[in-house]
Amino acid sequence: MSIPSYEIIDKMENMLNIASDSTRIKILYSLLGENEEENIEKTVSEIVEETSASQSLASHQLKVLKDARLIKSRKQGKNVFYSLCDRHVKLLLEVVYEHVVEEDEDE
């Protein structure tokens, strides 16, 4: 497995940057939902409550996630519903979660 091209590395760095913020991680988790494959939709208010971020902060980070195409949005009346774009997000969180949990076991 040799080092990928500059372009690929650049995109990988970008995706990891997007994912490497606690507020955004919480938002992504809240959009994963409880059940397996269903695609959860949540309003900004619901996300704000679950993540206990400020409304402004959540909105800013939702924009970041949307611009990076990790989530999408749908407007309906006063509400905006956000949901995940991509199954890779779940895999990413799972791998990282496993890593940090197993690290704890070593100590």
Place this chain on the structure above:
Amino acid sequence: MSIPSYEIIDKMENMLNIASDSTRIKILYSLLGENEEENIEKTVSEIVEETSASQSLASHQLKVLKDARLIKSRKQGKNVFYSLCDRHVKLLLEVVYEHVVEEDEDE
């Protein structure tokens, strides 16, 4: 899947932060090696050459990766051999790689 505890989120953020830098991504790739399960060891000079980072930069980032326990080192004479600590690193890179490659296909 509810939002993990603050501690877990914090550690996840930290690991993702470590991984979200192009220099460090290249270093990790260069330590993955060609074959499947074997654990590759490489000197700083080799890593410098493969990643085309400066010697100082590589050394700095190797320290970051080592402090985060993603890699380990072994000294032998003038050389220091670095290698991966953890199989999760490979999984992480694979998931992210798949994501960015599939994204390209959509456009």
Place this chain on the structure above:
DNA sequence: ATAACAAATGAATGATTGTTCATGTATATT
């Protein structure tokens, strides 16, 4: 000893970015 090589370190800097505060816009309700 001294020269040459391998790697680490420390300071300095420029850029990026997470967060807050304040405000703006759109939609619904009375």
Place this chain on the structure above:
DNA sequence: AATATACATGAACAATCATTCATTTGTTAT
């Protein structure tokens, strides 16, 4: 029309961090 709710936006600030340059430490060879 006025008010309330839901969400977005822009400016501003503090903090973090990747990178470079210069120097230093440790090791081998002459």
